Amino acid sequence: MADILIVEDETAINELIRRNLELVGHRCVSVYDGEEAIRRLQEGQFDLMLLDIMLPGADGFEVYQTAEHVPTIFLTAKGGLSDRVRGLRMGADDYIVKPFEMLELLARVEAVLRRTRKSGTDFVFYGVRIDFESRTIEKDGQETECTPREYELLETLVKNRNIALSRERLLDLVWGYDYEGDIRTVDVHIQKLRKKLGLEDCIKTVYKLGYRLEIK
CATH class of the missing domain: 1.10.10.10 (Winged helix-like DNA-binding domain superfamily/Winged helix DNA-binding domain)
Structure with a gap:
């Protein structure tokens, strides 16, 4: 079980991700803009962040720069090579392009958590x-x-x-x-x-x- 911050401004996608992560036992916090994400990161600790790039308030790259040592999967409709390279060079743990299969996202979440957490073996x-x-x-x-x-x-x-x-x-x-x-x-x-x-x-x-x- 992990504490996961979902930063996605499309309500339907955010809710779908949250429901599926909670089904497999994770605790989730959903936010819908970059400034709220930054505030949440300052207030609490998370094991993982799912982070869209195109956000109101502050974009995903700005949010990521404030996330000290929080493992992150960039989640975005932007599939361009430059965006993927930028996110991964900044230190993101993974990058998945929308649309995606929920089982693929769950598998990637599991893989990142296993790499970054000592518990959960x-x-x-x-x-x-x-x-x-x-x-x-x-x-x-x-x-x-x-x-x-x-x-x-x-x-x-x-x-x-x-x-x-x-x-x-x-x-x-x-x-x-x-x-x-x-x-x-x-x-x-x-x-x-x-x-x-x-x-x-x-x-x-x-x-x-x-x-x-x-x-x-």
């Missing part, structure tokens, strides 16, 4: 502990034997918890875009995870779509 839920560094899974304190694919599937569900993922999307994320096998392999691996870890009531089937790891 594991996740515990319903007696299950997944260790992202050692790639191991425990159930009630005992290590559970899982195949590499089972581990990757659970990690993907954990990192996208409370979000419905289609079977096709899970195939892309876990097996890779070039996988040519039967889509039912997702169902088989889900059933194995449910049985091994006692997650029958936690890994939900989403009708006509796929699966969701539900954690309240």
Whole structure:
């Protein structure tokens, strides 16, 4: 769980980002102009900032200059090379161009947080502990034997918890875009995870779509 400042002047995009980040367990503060962002940065501490460049009041580059050591992902519709180079040379951790897929943004947020925070190397839920560094899974304190694919599937569900993922999307994320096998392999691996870890009531089937790891 991280404290994230979202600086985006388009209300719908800001709200969409906030909802999805909160679904996976983060705490978010949304602001809509550069001057408010600067004030928030002065008042509180954040683990990460998602920062648009084109903002009213003060632009994203000005805001970033006031953000002392706050990891930052620039989030903007400006896809020009000069803007990307400028942001990265200033020290930003990543740069993503709108429009983007929410799962891509969540993955990039997770990657930056893992690089910049000492905590958050594991996740515990319903007696299950997944260790992202050692790639191991425990159930009630005992290590559970899982195949590499089972581990990757659970990690993907954990990192996208409370979000419905289609079977096709899970195939892309876990097996890779070039996988040519039967889509039912997702169902088989889900059933194995449910049985091994006692997650029958936690890994939900989403009708006509796929699966969701539900954690309240």
